[in-house]
Amino acid sequence: xxxxxxxxxxxxxxxxxxxxxxxxxxxxxxxxxxxxxxxxxxxxxxxxxxxxxxxxxxxxxxxxxxxxxxxxxxxxxxxxxxxxxxxxxxxxxxxxxxxxxxxxxxxxxxxxxxxxxxxxxxxxxxxxxxxxxxxxxxxxxxxxxxxxxxxxxxxxxxxxxxxxxxxxxxxxxxxxxxxxxxxxxxxxxxxxxxxxxxxxxxxxxxxxxxxxxxxxxxxxxxxxxxxxxxxxxxxxxxxxxxxxxxxxxxxx
Amino acid sequence: xxxxxxxxxxxxxxxxxxxxxxxxxxxxxxxxxxxxxxxxxxxxxxxxxxxxxxxxxxxxxxxxxxxxxxxxxxxxxxxxxxxxxxxxxxxxxxxxxxxxxxxxxxxxxxxxxxxxxxxxxxxxxxxxxxxxx
Ligand code: SF4
Ligand code: SF4
Ligand code: FES
Numbered sequence: 001x002x003x004x005x006x007x008x009x010x011x012x013x014x015x016x017x018x019x020x021x022x023x024x025x026x027x028x029x030x031x032x033x034x035x036x037x038x039x040x041x042x043x044x045x046x047x048x049x050x051x052x053x054x055x056x057x058x059x060x061x062x063x064x065x066x067x068x069x070x071x072x073x074x075x076x077x078x079x080x081x082x083x084x085x086x087x088x089x090x091x092x093x094x095x096x097x098x099x100x101x102x103x104x105x106x107x108x109x110x111x112x113x114x115x116x117x118x119x120x121x122x123x124x125x126x127x128x129x130x131x132x133x134x135x136x137x138x139x140x141x142x143x144x145x146x147x148x149x150x151x152x153x154x155x156x157x158x159x160x161x162x163x164x165x166x167x168x169x170x171x172x173x174x175x176x177x178x179x180x181x182x183x184x185x186x187x188x189x190x191x192x193x194x195x196x197x198x199x200x201x202x203x204x205x206x207x208x209x210x211x212x213x214x215x216x217x218x219x220x221x222x223x224x225x226x227x228x229x230x231x232x233x234x235x236x237x238x239x240x241x242x243x244x245x246x247x248x249x250x251x252x
Numbered sequence: 253x254x255x256x257x258x259x260x261x262x263x264x265x266x267x268x269x270x271x272x273x274x275x276x277x278x279x280x281x282x283x284x285x286x287x288x289x290x291x292x293x294x295x296x297x298x299x300x301x302x303x304x305x306x307x308x309x310x311x312x313x314x315x316x317x318x319x320x321x322x323x324x325x326x327x328x329x330x331x332x333x334x335x336x337x338x339x340x341x342x343x344x345x346x347x348x349x350x351x352x353x354x355x356x357x358x359x360x361x362x363x364x365x366x367x368x369x370x371x372x373x374x375x376x377x378x379x380x381x382x383x384x385x
Contacts, residue, residue: 141318188356
């Protein structure tokens, strides 16, 4: 079912069940976000995606990532009030990671330079803003359930449950790819990948010996992705080179 | 989808203009490594261009855990929906032809989408070795 409403005075359409944020972006309206990702269920942790939503006689400033589209609502993404609230939220987030590049770039758009608040970073991972996107992607998209929130209040943290090594992690690197502050450290060598304090061995390419993927990611892919093990024997570069060589032989 | 993307290796002169055009259009970057198309020398004075085949039963589409790769109805190309991609790199690992590379700093795969029907590589190829016809 399609739902019709307005964003900044423009009439828009969205599938029922969709979010105001995704719809706004689809129509080219800019709304900032940090904890949002289309691949996972909305979570509403960072509060950066605030917009003004009027429903009947009620008008409120609320997060758009977890606000389901409704017929007839009026959304404003760019009022001075919306920006003031977003700016305040960002200033608070900045107190957790004052030097982070991604956050500072965003802050520059609000004319924020030095946050008024003292640094409150007690998280174990430098620059983590506790948005939980890594843990959600790991559980919902990968199905590895390697990460979780730990602790409470100001001791809240994201990471491996019960500390130590992440036992169910497959070293796929998705968490590092999606982290909005790029604070998850992943170190690759030609033969190993280190992430969350655990070191994985890479499957070595049959041709060049270079990295294909971690052994655990390969096992996981064979089980879940429906392609046989032969698909994961060589690295993309060698596969393409091999194909070019094959055509060369056929052509000559 | 009335036109087909055609590679004619016989006409390729190995100038790599296609790689430059691709890299520029998609990543605002002159780095050939960011290109989705790659030119391989195969013999003295002979080259072959390698690019995504937009497979009908695509391995990349099959393995993607988030449905971030989907067939575009207007061009027939398998397109990356960036907002859905979580950067697991499995598509790059699964493509049997090695036509997807993973851009680690960006956390995204590098994959041809036929530029929405007007591929930049074909537009800039000086020798008509890449064409929409
Ligand atoms: S690298 Fe490990 S923790 Fe990160 S998403 Fe993959 S399985 Fe989860
Ligand atoms: S890197 Fe992105 S597009 Fe490729 S399989 Fe992973 S989620 Fe899908
Ligand atoms: S994107 Fe909506 S709360 Fe983070």
